[in-house]
Every structure is written in structure tokens, then in C-alpha cells.
Amino acid sequence: MAFSFLNPWLWMGALALAAPVWLHLRRRVETNRLLFSTLRFLDDSPRPRSSPLRLQDVLLLLLRALALLLLVGAFAWPYLQEASRLVIRESRVYILDNTLSQQAANRFTQDRERLVTELTRAGEDIQIAVVELTDQPRALVALSDSREDARRRVRAIQPSFRRGAYLAAFRMAQSLLANSLGERKRIVFLGDSQANQWKENLTTPPFLEQVEVELSRPGASNAPNLALSEAQWQRIFLGDKALLQLGVNLACSSPASNATVSVRSGQETIVTRSVPLAGQPGIVALQAQWEAAPGRWLQGEVTVAGEPDALAADNRVYFTVPPVREGKVALLAQSPYLRLALSPEVMRGRWAARVLDPTRLDGEADAARQAEVLVLESSYLQSTEVRTLVERYLNNQRGVFLVVNRLGLAAGAALRDLGFEVGRPGQAKPEQPERIEYFVSNHPIFRPFLSADYGKLLDITIAQPQRIKPLEGMALLFSSSGEGLFFQGTRFPGRLFVLGFGLDRGQSSWPSHVSFIPFLDLCLQNARPGETTPLDYEPGSTALVTPPPDAAVKEVVLRDGQRELRRSPVVHGKAQVRLPDQPGIYAMSYDNAPEPERFISVNPNPKESELTYLEAPEALKLWKLERQGRAADQVALGSPARISRAAMLEQRIWWWLLVAGMAGLLGEMIWTQLRPQHP
Amino acid sequence: MATSSSTPATATQRSLAERFDPKTLAALEGLDFKARYIMEGFLAGLHESPFHGFSVEFSDYRDYQPGDDLRHLDWRLFARTDRLYTKRYLQETNFRFYVVCDTSASMAYRGSQAWGSKLEVARLLAAALTWFLLRQNDAAGMVTLERETEAPEFIRPSQRQTQLGLVLRRLEALRPAGGARLARLLEHTVRLIHRRSVVLFFSDLLEPSESLAQYFKQLRFHGHECLVFQVLDRDELEFPFTDARIFEDLETGQRRIVTPAAARDRYLAGFNRFMTAHQELFRSLEMPHCVVRTDADPWRALALFLAQRKRLK
Numbered sequence: 001m002a003f004s005f006l007n008p009w010l011w012m013g014a015l016a017l018a019a020p021v022w023l024h025l026r027r028r029v030e031t032n033r034l035l036f037s038t039l040r041f042l043d044d045s046p047r048p049r050s051s052p053l054r055l056q057d058v059l060l061l062l063l064r065a066l067a068l069l070l071l072v073g074a075f076a077w078p079y080l081q082e083a084s085r086l087v088i089r090e091s092r093v094y095i096l097d098n099t100l101s102q103q104a105a106n107r108f109t110q111d112r113e114r115l116v117t118e119l120t121r122a123g124e125d126i127q128i129a130v131v132e133l134t135d136q137p138r139a140l141v142a143l144s145d146s147r148e149d150a151r152r153r154v155r156a157i158q159p160s161f162r163r164g165a166y167l168a169a170f171r172m173a174q175s176l177l178a179n180s181l182g183e184r185k186r187i188v189f190l191g192d193s194q195a196n197q198w199k200e201n202l203t204t205p206p207f208l209e210q211v212e213v214e215l216s217r218p219g220a221s222n223a224p225n226l227a228l229s230e231a232q233w234q235r236i237f238l239g240d241k242a243l244l245q246l247g248v249n250l251a252c253s254s255p256a257s258n259a260t261v262s263v264r265s266g267q268e269t270i271v272t273r274s275v276p277l278a279g280q281p282g283i284v285a286l287q288a289q290w291e292a293a294p295g296r297w298l299q300g301e302v303t304v305a306g307e308p309d310a311l312a313a314d315n316r317v318y319f320t321v322p323p324v325r326e327g328k329v330a331l332l333a334q335s336p337y338l339r340l341a342l343s344p345e346v347m348r349g350r351w352a353a354r355v356l357d358p359t360r361l362d363g364e365a366d367a368a369r370q371a372e373v374l375v376l377e378s379s380y381l382q383s384t385e386v387r388t389l390v391e392r393y394l395n396n397q398r399g400v401f402l403v404v405n406r407l408g409l410a411a412g413a414a415l416r417d418l419g420f421e422v423g424r425p426g427q428a429k430p431e432q433p434e435r436i437e438y439f440v441s442n443h444p445i446f447r448p449f450l451s452a453d454y455g456k457l458l459d460i461t462i463a464q465p466q467r468i469k470p471l472e473g474m475a476l477l478f479s480s481s482g483e484g485l486f487f488q489g490t491r492f493p494g495r496l497f498v499l500g501f502g503l504d505r506g507q508s509s510w511p512s513h514v515s516f517i518p519f520l521d522l523c524l525q526n527a528r529p530g531e532t533t534p535l536d537y538e539p540g541s542t543a544l545v546t547p548p549p550d551a552a553v554k555e556v557v558l559r560d561g562q563r564e565l566r567r568s569p570v571v572h573g574k575a576q577v578r579l580p581d582q583p584g585i586y587a588m589s590y591d592n593a594p595e596p597e598r599f600i601s602v603n604p605n606p607k608e609s610e611l612t613y614l615e616a617p618e619a620l621k622l623w624k625l626e627r628q629g630r631a632a633d634q635v636a637l638g639s640p641a642r643i644s645r646a647a648m649l650e651q652r653i654w655w656w657l658l659v660a661g662m663a664g665l666l667g668e669m670i671w672t673q674l675r676p677q678h679p
Numbered sequence: 680m681a682t683s684s685s686t687p688a689t690a691t692q693r694s695l696a697e698r699f700d701p702k703t704l705a706a707l708e709g710l711d712f713k714a715r716y717i718m719e720g721f722l723a724g725l726h727e728s729p730f731h732g733f734s735v736e737f738s739d740y741r742d743y744q745p746g747d748d749l750r751h752l753d754w755r756l757f758a759r760t761d762r763l764y765t766k767r768y769l770q771e772t773n774f775r776f777y778v779v780c781d782t783s784a785s786m787a788y789r790g791s792q793a794w795g796s797k798l799e800v801a802r803l804l805a806a807a808l809t810w811f812l813l814r815q816n817d818a819a820g821m822v823t824l825e826r827e828t829e830a831p832e833f834i835r836p837s838q839r840q841t842q843l844g845l846v847l848r849r850l851e852a853l854r855p856a857g858g859a860r861l862a863r864l865l866e867h868t869v870r871l872i873h874r875r876s877v878v879l880f881f882s883d884l885l886e887p888s889e890s891l892a893q894y895f896k897q898l899r900f901h902g903h904e905c906l907v908f909q910v911l912d913r914d915e916l917e918f919p920f921t922d923a924r925i926f927e928d929l930e931t932g933q934r935r936i937v938t939p940a941a942a943r944d945r946y947l948a949g950f951n952r953f954m955t956a957h958q959e960l961f962r963s964l965e966m967p968h969c970v971v972r973t974d975a976d977p978w979r980a981l982a983l984f985l986a987q988r989k990r991l992k
Contacts, residue, residue: 045938
């Protein structure tokens, strides 16, 4: 191991050497001294010399002098032997980008080989460290590691599917260089310089001080790519049919005219279709729909193929869909349509409705009896107990579906408390029925209605819409006059949906429309509390799994098919499961149970598919800390009159002289103890 | 009046000396136990009890009020006048004593033959006398200097039983510190004591008598009675050292290389001159002066105190 300040044994040795010095200083008490009350009657006695030297102490004096001579020589050595010293000319940190985007055009392999070559070529006067850039950068090779170890570790790196953290990697490189010995400090970035990575860090204050940065050039400003991402699914019930609707985003930065998209669920290929790309925007939303059994897990993948495509690793997206779980609905409504729609005959297996008695709402305070979603009409908001119940649902992160069939003063005040403003009572209502004209098509509730299978929402008429304006929320459905008809509130932790008209034939034609049951079902699905544990993760991330408290689970087991990957202990009711680096579908089970408890999908971050590069990123200029007088410092460092601290610390003989000096002091202390004491 | 520890011991004193065992004293934890042990042992050796009764003197009458103690009703006057009167008494006036203890750094010295340092001996004597005074219903107070700032620490004289604990706590907290601070202590004593009192002064007096004389004179001028207990070690009185050593002054930090065989005569001559000057000073001021050796029993000092108290009575 090299003899330098970075060696921890050196510091421990230095501490050990300090011990005899401390003991020596501590033992410097005069054994021949007597503390007496007063010397006023002994004034004529001679005064002692402060450091008496006697003939018999010559050997001691010589030993001390030798020790001091060695110490002085140790400190002077760097100046005396400057010509023969080994100078660390440069300290260099390579940042090897190992993110998904680096797999484009085989760039990662090329950069890895370049790094191995440079490790071989670099002389002894260059210190080299390597930082692997992933979402959690790590120092793969330290400055003090041998070159052989460094080459072996670099060759062992395999391409990953992770997102990167440029800022963290540069900070780590800066900290390594701050403790380095080289007069020149350099960071060499072996990466693709993704534009979105640099733009994420434009507001970071400067931190790169006296460091040169070299970027490897990507060769082009962007690369053609086809990528799939953000698989979103929804279970929809249409009559007796249980459907699964799946949506994915196809990102296209390729000049390809067609792409072939294939959807597989389990072992079955659902659909394979050629998608024309000419004239399409950069991101195309694709949807597929098929019948799927509601009572079991679904696992599948969507793939895309097309040419040219620089990055093939992002052409696949995995998804998992849990079985349908029957939800609980509390109902406070007089509308016969609403009651019928939530009856067991219609919603069996999906929603179990319980009609509340408005005169006995005290029992609803019991949390165990609370349903997941409360459906009520605004006429009940006149009751204080009902208003309290609504707030309790929303504050407990449960859902509320409010149908504003009547708008009195109390209901108006309650709506204001919920984040909505109501029109003045005297405000004129439209004489003619209004139609639904617009809806937010990318909202999960209305996305299925892009398909005509569920009926046309634009055919629905509203006779008496209430004038409601969201103060804290947003409108999702609009009439032909531009008034909002359906809203989502955002004031509370729970989800609140407000329908701006009653569900009676006199107020709206929607209850008799074919889209009413799917709409109500989708509203309730979106209003219910979400899953506490997500089903989709990024490679290498950590999932926080909360097993049911009554199951007494000790370990969460992660499996890839039948192969067990790892076991994570459950501590305080939670388990931290580190997910694999490879995308795919994985199963989680509890303890030694044979059946999986849940399936999760691991998909790469879609930002890694944006193959747009920057040659001179603005962020890098902002990170550099420029100081006045830096050039003058560099001149002074290079001049023979001044030797850098790094060069001084690097002197090997310097340390041996120090050790000898300390040993001399130790010997002096022993000699002092062994020699005869004077009277 | 001046006494010296070098006078021949009487038979009574020899008996008392047998009672005093430094090992037993060291085994007693706490200054209150030591003080009681010393004083009760001393009093047990005396033929005549030094305690005297607490007498009261009739003063006048006042009208009886419901709730008054019936024992103080004057039944004869009631028989004569048919009216109820209660007798009032005038309590006997006792003395006010002040313990003034020097805490100069030189008081830390403890010779090889001593049973305690000079400050420890002074502390024990002061505690024993305080215990005795409070049992006699005399009022005891205290004046010392604060260790760091040399500010005066004053305990007002009182006859309460809690006063003993107060004085003992302060005595136990005394630590030798600083340089020569005797003159400053005397200055504060003169300034703080107003009513006529008896001052028990404990010190080694290792300062020039000229610098102390003015303060002792002021004390006498204000009408105070002073008893000076000069605590000295055998090493200071006899200078018994044999080996040449570096002597360091506890108060000033000065150093001298001393060869005792050559320096002893000069030391003893100077020390005797110093003692003579002090004795002359106290004789001229009519202040009782007692030398207490740290290697001897304290009976002489206690006897001096009792004799003086009887004289004051």
C-alpha cells in the first residue's frame, strides 16, 4: 500500500507516535521540589535555574538533540530532495455513465473499453479514480487503488437499465479530487450528455472548484429511437363484460414510417398491429382493450419494433393488474337511478352499497364501519352530521361522490367549505337544456369514453345544471356554454368528485344513458383510496412493502418466476425490498407461502429514452466556481520557490525521519526514568 | 496575654492528650462529628462544667390575653387586685462571636508529622468552638473570603440551631487559594462587624506584622475582643529538613535552592524574630494569642478560649 496521507494506518501510527510525546510532557515533574508555606526567611538562598544542565545528562542531551535533528531534517527533507521526489502531476476522476440511454449505439461498451485503455496507459504520476454513474453513484475505483484492481473492476461492470444522477456523480468526483494529491485536477465524463439530465440541474449552485471537466462527445445532437412507457390500465365493466383497458405511450423520435406494436397478456398475444408514425406527434397514446377475468392477477407486456431504433432496451414495457376487490359504498341519496345503479343486481362483485339512515349517523363515526366512498346528494348537506361525515371521509383519505341536485344556503356553504363557489340564487338558469360538449379525455375517468363502445357522452343533455366554480379543484366536464358540470376537488387528502346536476330524469338524461354505469363505476374506482404499495418500479429502486398486520409476516420474498431473488425482513410492520436491475415482472410472497401475494413490474425511466444530447451543457458552466487569483496560485504552485503541500506529504523519507525523531523522544523518556534520581 | 505550646504539660493536659487520637479523628466523617468529638472529649476532662444556666430576669407585667401560658400568670397579684396579669421577662444578653478564618495558600501546608493541614486544623477548631458557643446560646457568625474573587462571605451571628449547619457547611467549603490574602480578610472583618463582638481569628499570620497591625488596632478600637489562634506546622517552627531541595513558596511561587544544614540557623532566627514581633503586637493590643501546632492536640487552644470567655462574663 502506498505511503500517503490517504492511508488510514498512517493516521493510526501517528496517533501511536504521539503517545510517548504526551507521556514525556506529562512526566516532566520535578521530584526534588517542596512546596513550603513561605520563603520569606530563606530569601538569601540561591534561585534555581529554569533548565538545569549537569554533566551526567550529556547522553540525555545528545539523545534529545538527535531526536530534534531528525525532526528538523524530516520537515526540511521535501525542500532538500525536491529533485528526486515523485510528483503526482494529475488527479483524474472518470465518471462512467451506466444508465439505460448509454446502451444506445453500444456507447457504454465503447466507453468502458476506452476507460480500460486509459487506465493502462496512464503513468504513475497520474492518480485515477472511477465513479459509476447510476441513480446512486458509487466510487468504483479509489485514487489509491492499484491499476490492476481498477481494470478488473471496470471490466466487471455490466450495462444497467437505471436512470442516472449527474449532479450526485459530479459531487462525488469533486469530493474525491478535493482529497487528491495532483496539481492538476480533472474530471473526464464518459457519458452521452443527455439533455434532460443537464437541464434538471440548472439551478444548482457552483461547486466545482479548480477542476477541469472533459466531456466525451456523443457525435450527434440526437439519435432515432422508439420507446414504450407508462403502461396504464383500467378495469371496466360494461353489462356482464369485464374488460381491461390498457394504455401506453409510444415515444417516437425516429424517421420510421411504421412501428409494430404487440400486446401480450400471460401466454396469449392480445393484439399485434402496425402503427403508422408519419405525421404523428412525438408521443402517441395507444390503447388496447380486451376481456379479462376480474378475479385474478394479469401480467403482460407491450413491445414495439421498428427501424431505425438506436436503443432497443426501451422497446418493451411490462404491466401487472391486480384482481378486482369489491369496494364498499355508503349511500345517502334519494335518486332511484343512483340507488339502482349501486344495487347488488348491478354492481355485484364490484361495489357493495349500504344505504345510510340520515337520522342515525352517529354510528358512522366508527372508522371500522366507514365505507371507501361516500355517495350523497347535496340536499343532505343541510344536516350538520352529514357535513361532518363528509369532512371525516375526506380527511381520512377516503372518497366522496357528491351529486348537487339541489342548492340551498346550507348546501352552498358546505360546498364553499369543500373548495367550490356556487352561483348566486338569483342568477338566471338556462331555458334550454344544455349538452355535454367537452371532457378531459386524458383523465382516467373519461379516457375509456374516447371509444364509442361506452356510448357518446356528447348525446347527454342537462336540464338544470348548477352554477359551480372550483376554487380548489378542476372541472372535468363542460357544457356547450362552457360551464363546468363535473369537478374534482383538491382541498382535502381524500378524493372528491362533484357532479353539478341531479341524477333524475327531470334534471339530466344521463341516468338512462348507456355510459352511466361505467361512468359511476370509474368515478368510484378513482375516488376510493389508492393502493398503498405501487405496482410499477424503476430498476434498482427500493419498494416499501407493508404486509397486513394480522398476518404476522416475518419476511417478504422476491421471486423471478420460480427463482428466489432475495428475502427482506419485516421491521416495524414494513419491509424494504430492493428490486432487480433488470426490467421484468417479479412476484412477491410472504415467508414461505407458495402462492405469490402480488406481482410487480419493473420498467426503466421513460426519460432515459429521450436520446437528445448536449455538447456544451449550460449546467456545467454554472457548476464551476470561478475565483479571483486562481491563475496566480497556479503560477506559484509551479515555481521552484514553493513546493505544494501534496508534494511535501508525498515524501517517503520525510515520514521515516519523523518516525526516527519520535523514537528518539521515546528513548529519551525511558532513559530519564531509568537514570538515578538526584537528591 | 500570650501563651505558648512549649510550656510544660500538666497532669490534666497529659490526660487530655491521651484522649486525642488523630486516627480516630480521621475516621469520623463530617466536620460536625469531629467538632462534637473534640469538644465533648475536652469538656469531659474538666472538673468544673463550663456551661451555665440560662437565667431570665423579671421585667414587667402586661394584661392577660386568652391563649397566654397560665404558668406565667401572677396568682398573687390576682389575689390582691382580682385582675389577671402575665409576667414578662428580660432574656439574658449573650455574646456575639465571629469566626474569621484565613484561607491563604500557605494554609495548605501539611508537614510529615501533622495530623492535618493548617487549614484543616483551623477548620476543626473553629467548628468545635462554634458548636460550643451555640450550645451556650451565644450567637456565632463567620467572615471568610470567596475563593476566586476574594469577595467577603459573611454569616450573620445567630443563636438558632440551624446556624451550626450553616457555619459548618461554609467551613467545609473553605479551600486554600491565592496569595497573601490575610490583610484583605482583616479589612473586610473591620468593615463588616459593627456591634461589639468577640472575634476568633484563625491564621498562620505568615505576613509582616506591620501590615496586619493597623487592622488589629482598628478591631480593638471598635471595642471588639479578639482571640488569635496562630496555626503553625512543626516544619515551620523547627525547620527539620536535611536534604537539599528546591523550595517553592505556596503563595508567591518563588523558588529557592535550600541546603537545610546551612540555612536552618538563619531560618530559625528570622522566624523567631517574626514570632516575637507578633507577640509584641498582640501584647500591646491586649489580644490573647495562642500558637496551635498541627502535630499536637488542640486542648491548649480550647482552654485559652474557655478562660477568655469566663473572663468576659
